[in-house]
Amino acid sequence: MARFNTRGAGPHGTSRVTSTGRMLRTHEGGRGTERDARSELFLLSIANFVAQQTFYEDGTARDDRFARLVRRLAVEDPEWTAGLLAWLRGEGNMRTAALVGAAEYVKARLDAGATDGPSNRQVIASVLRRPDEPGELLGYWTATYGRALPKPVKRGVADAVRRLYHGKSLLKYDTSSKGYRFGDILNLVHAAPDPDKPWQGELFRYALDRRHNPDTAVPPDAVPVLAAHRALMELPVAERRAVVTAPDGPERLAAAGITWEALAGWLQGPMDKAAWEAVIPSMGAMALVRNLRNFDEAGVSDKVARRVAAKISDPAEVARSRQFPFRYLAAYQHAPSLRWAYPLEQALGHSLANVPALPGRTLILVDRSGSMWDRLSERSELNRADAAAIFGSALALRAESAELVQFGTTSSSLTCRPGESVLKVLERFGSLGGTDTTKAVRRFYRGHDRVLIVTDEQYTYHAQGDPTEQIPADVPVYTWNLAGYRAGHGASGGPNRHVFGGLSDAAFRMVPLLERGRDADWPWVA
Incomplete structure (x- = not known):
């Protein structure tokens, strides 16, 4: 019988988020583990x-x-x-x-x-x-x-x-x-x-x-932009509309640093079709995304809309904007016109560029419990449940063979078809009450090569024991923490037990490194 040359015999990478060994209680009353100060600050920060x-x-x-x-x-x-x-x-943004x-x-x-x-x-x-x-x-x-x-x-x-x-x-x-x-x-x-x-x-x-x-x-x-701005400010109000409608209007507005926020005040009139079409060429990608509803209400032309669509879905613009993936989901949910659906779907896909194509069989568990429905911020309509669903769906769609599971008090497997849109998969998620991570692991783990759990790590007292203890020690478990609470649902820092965090996909770059036996250092360490 082999003692050492087993499936887990290869080198094991370690990650930096580590536990102290001290047991705590999660906010929901479940057994939790304390992390060291650096790990706690890192997860809380992001x-x-x-x-x-x-x-x-x-x-x-x-x-x-x-x-x-x-x-x-x-x-x-x-x-x-x-x-x-x-x-x-x-x-980290x-x-x-x-x-x-x-x-x-x-x-x-x-x-x-x-x-x-x-x-x-x-x-x-x-x-x-x-x-x-x-x-x-x-x-x-x-x-x-x-x-x-x-x-x-x-x-x-x-x-x-x-x-x-400047x-x-x-x-x-x-x-x-x-x-x-x-x-x-x-x-x-x-x-x-x-x-x-x-x-x-x-x-x-x-x-x-x-x-x-x-x-x-x-x-x-x-300072040329200030001189150009002064010239526009000195124009009588009655002559300003002519600037907007002139062939060189967009160039004059851009050279004078007139933003879309300032344009209505300068015109002292509504942001109609002509005003939007004059300022759209100088708007950044995320300013465009935030104003899609305004463009539709003003009736911007299909020709201009195509330019907007091309810019917001351009991979380089998405990378430059450094926006979290859920920003595009919010825009998709609130844009009234179907002409924006595909560009936003493309942009969301580009914003998930770091999600790896994992080989073998992968179990992906997405937390849809009550605590995950808390909004990401007071200014956001998006919540952690949707952020978790975005990341889980992207992982499942790119993996060689994945089982995507949503869990709370109950749990269920979700269908993911090859080549399907992340946005379509999101429509299948629901709200599942409390948090029983352990029960979901026990129900769905069937010899997978790895397990990924996207969660706030706050499982309830009904769950029995550390959820990650239900998985063999030689199988990698990756927990992605979206909340930064003090107590985690399981130990981390040792071989095959890794905790990441944050609201972007950057952490997933570490998964292939860890599986090749490379240690995953803090992101800012070369």
Whole structure:
């Protein structure tokens, strides 16, 4: 009888999300496992819309847990924490969590007098990727810790300002609705212009002037977009509609940095067919996706609609927009016209580019219990149940041989036909009450080569034991956590037991690596 040369004899990769061995209770009363601080912060970070309620944690409690973990690890493990925050704002695409985390990182290290690891200034600059984010970070800092700004915060923000401020960003983000205007930020952090950008000095002077002397501020000619914008602003209202309908109207609007949000105010009239068709060429892919209903209501032509469809379904545009897959599902559900259905289906498919084509037999379990129906954020109509269904369906459709199962109090197998649309598979999912992960595993596991569970890991007290213990130790189990709660449903970190997380498909890139015996490091570690 073979003792060592068995199916599980190959090298086993390990993942970084690890358990401490301490047993906890999940929010639903089931037995759970505690994760170490780095693992807990990682999973919480990539699922946390700051200040948003979740099914089991209110926004304040969740944010407090996030801040405590960042402050602790900023002192104990600054290299790892700084890497997490930069990745979180970049590839992780979690904007607010990264800004809050950077502020808490700096505060903790200043309080502790810590000087090792990445500098505070560097961490602040690393999370500021959009021109409105210096103001967002300063707003969080002053609301939480008062108006006194430490030097590292000032210097990090100043570094970002030199990189991010330009003519179009000033027109788009420097508005009266903001507590911190561009001029306020320049005053607070004493940002000097970048010497490699000779026009930036005039831009900074204009930002200060329009903040403190708005009636007399004159846009500089050295910044062409501001000069073009000034020319359009000076046009009498009666002549503005002619710009929109002119053959070169789209080019003039784009050169002047007129966004779709600003166009109606400039026209002082409705966003009709002509207005939309003039501004659509300069709109980004996600702005187009958000306005599909408006295009239909205004009656934009089929010719323009085809251009919109081509842009929103272009793989490069989807990758550039860095949107989570469920954004396209939301657009699909709310777009009134069928002419958008196929482009959105294509875009959703492109947004799932990292989902691997798994060989062999795969069991995919998708959590459809009550806690999964909590909205992803207060501004989103989408929920974790639909996000889980998207990922589970994509995995099933790409796998060589997959059984797709939805589970809650009960469980059932769902049909997936080769070549079928993810959106069609989604229509077969339902709502299944409580959470009995263990029962679903026992019912459907039949010698599969791997098991993937997409869930919030909050199974009920009715379930008996760790769900992953029902699966042989030599069979890989991948849990994708969509909520970031403290307790997990099973142990992780050892061979064949892996936990990922987040609202994008990026984590699935690790599955083929792990199955080839490669260790899966943190995403920001080369």
